Amino acid sequence: MKRVLTKILIYILVIVSMFFFSNDFGLIDIEKTAIITAIAIDLNGDEYEVSAQIAVPEANGVNSENQKATLSSTGKTASEAINGLGNVSGWYPKLSFCNLIILGNELVKTNVIRVIDYFSKSPRVQDSAIVVVAENTAKELLDLSSPLDNISSFAIQKIILKDPGFDRNIAVTTIKDFCSDYYSENASSFTPFIKTEKTPSGGNQSGGSSSGGSSDSSGSSSKSGSENKKVLFDATNTALFLDGKMVGLLSSEETFAYNLMFSDVNGTSFPLYDADGKNYYLTIMRANAKTAVVADEKSLTAEFSVDIYCKIMDQNADKSGSTYINNVKLPAAVKEKAEETIKSLILSLTEKEKSTGCDFLKIKRNLYRFNYPYYHSYKDNFLSVFETKISVNVTGQK
Numbered sequence: 001m002k003r004v005l006t007k008i009l010i011y012i013l014v015i016v017s018m019f020f021f022s023n024d025f026g027l028i029d030i031e032k033t034a035i036i037t038a039i040a041i042d043l044n045g046d047e048y049e050v051s052a053q054i055a056v057p058e059a060n061g062v063n064s065e066n067q068k069a070t071l072s073s074t075g076k077t078a079s080e081a082i083n084g085l086g087n088v089s090g091w092y093p094k095l096s097f098c099n100l101i102i103l104g105n106e107l108v109k110t111n112v113i114r115v116i117d118y119f120s121k122s123p124r125v126q127d128s129a130i131v132v133v134a135e136n137t138a139k140e141l142l143d144l145s146s147p148l149d150n151i152s153s154f155a156i157q158k159i160i161l162k163d164p165g166f167d168r169n170i171a172v173t174t175i176k177d178f179c180s181d182y183y184s185e186n187a188s189s190f191t192p193f194i195k196t197e198k199t200p201s202g203g204n205q206s207g208g209s210s211s212g213g214s215s216d217s218s219g220s221s222s223k224s225g226s227e228n229k230k231v232l233f234d235a236t237n238t239a240l241f242l243d244g245k246m247v248g249l250l251s252s253e254e255t256f257a258y259n260l261m262f263s264d265v266n267g268t269s270f271p272l273y274d275a276d277g278k279n280y281y282l283t284i285m286r287a288n289a290k291t292a293v294v295a296d297e298k299s300l301t302a303e304f305s306v307d308i309y310c311k312i313m314d315q316n317a318d319k320s321g322s323t324y325i326n327n328v329k330l331p332a333a334v335k336e337k338a339e340e341t342i343k344s345l346i347l348s349l350t351e352k353e354k355s356t357g358c359d360f361l362k363i364k365r366n367l368y369r370f371n372y373p374y375y376h377s378y379k380d381n382f383l384s385v386f387e388t389k390i391s392v393n394v395t396g397q398k
Helices: 002-022 024-028 078-089 113-121 138-143 152-160 175-182 252-262 332-356 363-370 372-378
Strands: 033-044 047-056 067-075 092-094 100-103 130-134 188-198 231-242 245-250 269-275 278-295 300-315 387-395
Touching: 033 138, 033 152, 047 078, 047 138, 067 078, 067 138, 078 092, 078 113, 100 113, 100 138, 100 152, 113 175, 130 138, 130 152, 138 152, 152 231, 175 188, 231 252, 231 332, 245 252, 245 332, 252 278, 252 300, 252 332, 269 332, 278 332, 278 363, 278 372, 300 332, 332 387, 363 372
Parallel strands: 033 092, 033 100, 100 130, 130 188, 300 387
Antiparallel strands: 033 047, 047 067, 188 231, 231 245, 269 278, 278 300
C-alpha cells in the first residue's frame, strides 16, 4: 500500500513539474518581457492607436523613482495593435498585470464595445481591470506624471481603488461590469471620467529617465525625451454610455448621489452649505437605499428611498457643543437641509437619465425583472412616461 502511495506522489510531482516548466516560466526573463500596467486606446482615422505604459525595471538601485516607457502601435482592431507592440519592441506584451483600460475622447463617440469585447474575452487580460474615459486623448494620460507616482496609471488607480475609510465618491466600472451592462436590457453603462488639474507649482518637472520610446506598427521608434507635466487626476465625474457611445456626464455631486443609491458609502463625507446660516461637513455612518419600479396599466413610477444616519464632522460656527468625547447633535435645520439637498441630487439624476437616454438608474432593467407583464407596454417610452417618487430620511445623534 505504501509503495502505491509513493508511486502516486511521484507521478503527481512529475505532472506538476511538467506544467510548471511548460507555461510562461521562460517568459519571466525581465529583459524580454514588457510588464504592461495600462492600455490607452484612441481612434486615429479608421484605425485604433493602442498605447501601453510599461513599468521598466532598473538594475541600478540608486534611483528609487518608478521608471516607465510608453509604446504605441496601430491596427484595424485592438488585438492587432496590441500584437504590434511586441513586434516593434522585441518585448513580449505581458497583460496579466494590466489593471487599467483608458478610452480616448474620440473613441467614445463610437461604439466602444468593439474594443472592450476583446479585453472581456481575452484570457490575457483580467476582466477586473478598470475602464475609464480620458478628457482628451488616452495616450496623453500615459505621458503625464503625478506627484503621487511617476507612473500615471498607478496614480489613477490610487484615487479610484481607495482603501476602506476614504470617501466613496467615484463610480468604478470594470471590464466585466461594462460588458454586462452593455448586453443587458437597457444597454447602458458608465465609467469614471478622468480630468487633470495642474499642481500648484504649475511647472514642468522631469518624468524620470525612460528606457523605452514611442513606436508604431511600421517598426519605427523615437525616443521621447520630453519632460512630463506634474498633474493631479480627478475621477469624481462619471461618463454615461448608451449602446456603447458616450452620451452624457455626471458631475461629482451627482456621482455622489448615484453611489448613495447603488453602492456602499459608509464613511463618506459631504458638505452642506447655508444650513441655518452655517456650513457643515457631514459624514455618513450608515446608509440604506432602495430602488423600485412600480407599474400598472396607467402609470410607471420609479421609487427611490434613502435612510441615512450621519454625524457632524465640522462646522464654521463660533461655538458648538462638540467636544473630543461627545459629537455634535444633528440640528433640525441641518436635517432639513440635508434631506432637501439629497432629494434635489436624486431628482437631478432622473432628469439626466431622461435627457441622455442612458438608463444608468436601471429603471428598464427592474421593469423587465420585476414587472415583466408591463415590460412590453413601457419598454420603448419608459423615459418619457415614468414618474419619480423620492423619500429621504436623515437622522443623527439624539
